[in-house]
Amino acid sequence: MKTVINLVLAACVVALVYICYGSIMGPINFDEAKKEREKAIIARLIDIRKAQQEYRTMHNGAYTADFDSLIAFVKTAxxxxxxxxxxxxxxxxxxxxxxxxxxxxxxxxxxxxxxxxxxxxxxxxxxxxxxxxxxxDTIFAKGFNPDSLAYVPFGNGSKFEMAIRKDTTKSGAPLNLFQAQVAYDVYLGDLDAQQLANLKDMQNKLGKYCGLKVGDIEQPNNNAGNWE
Known part of the structure; x- marks a missing residue:
């Protein structure tokens, strides 16, 4: 009987150690994976911004919401x-x-x-x-693949959301805005569900977008990324 009790106690200790280890390493592992993935995604969003800015220069200040048009521009313009x-x-x-x-x-x-x-x-x-x-040959490094622009790294084939806005300012000047974004769920959805929920809850409380985003169609921000 004593042996059985000792075994049960030992199992409980192991379980507690495992739970404590998970509670410590869970957030750490999540943050490390998040940083690695977001580094690649930010680089891709910066490439999209570069392409959009050059597209705008050649199209009377207008952006495009269509990745096919943007990619064709990068390939041929x-x-x-x-x-x-x-x-x-x-x-x-x-x-x-x-x-x-x-x-x-x-x-x-x-x-x-x-x-x-x-x-x-x-x-x-x-x-x-x-x-x-x-x-x-002007804005991208040698070996750059323009067909990759639309796709989210670590997104399992998902594409970035992209939108534009054509408007005028109060003074009557033309206003052209664009944004490209991807939600946390797209590139973090296969990680710890509780850590992801905590991250989204924090962003919502701060009134921030739950993901990565460059540009803004609601208000001019000089095409800044929300990580900058």
Whole structure:
């Protein structure tokens, strides 16, 4: 009988140790997994922001809510890059010369073959040439896969939610906003359910989005991420 009691007590001790260990390591393991996953997701959201900002530049300030359009843009679009040779002197600037005027004189000389005005203004070594560079070679690292933009790391094939807003400000100026986001449930749903519930409860109490998000269609925030 004494032996049975000892065995039961030993089992209870083991169970208590296991429960205590779980209560300590559970939150730690959850936080470590969360940090690892969010590091990859934040990097992807930053890539989306880069692509959207360049898309906006080439589309009269408008963003796109469609990942297919955004990915096609990244794959095929080219951005203007101005090669600058020479600069205007203080005397030239004081005399009213601007880069625009300088290029007008140079372009006129190229067409007519008459370089007297260019020489008169001292612009022989002044050049502004526009080159067109592929988006892929401009804003992303070598080997970047644009088809990955839409997909959430650790999301088991889930895609980011993306939305845009076209509006005007009180002054009548155009207002274009975008946001891309993913909820905790998408990339943390396979982890400890209680830790996830605690995290969401805390975010809700703080009035914050339960997940990661870049940009905001409710109010301008300079396309900041909610982790920044």
């Amino acid at each position: 080219k951005l203007p890059f101005i090669m600058k040779v020479g600069s205007l002197t203080d005397d030239q600037l004081n005399n009213g010369m601007t880069e625009k005027k300088a290029m007008e004189l140079i372009n006129k000389a190229k067409k007519t073959g008459n370089w007297k005005d260019v020489e008169k203004e001292g612009l022989q070594n002044f050049r502004r040439d526009t080159m067109w560079v592929a988006v892929m």
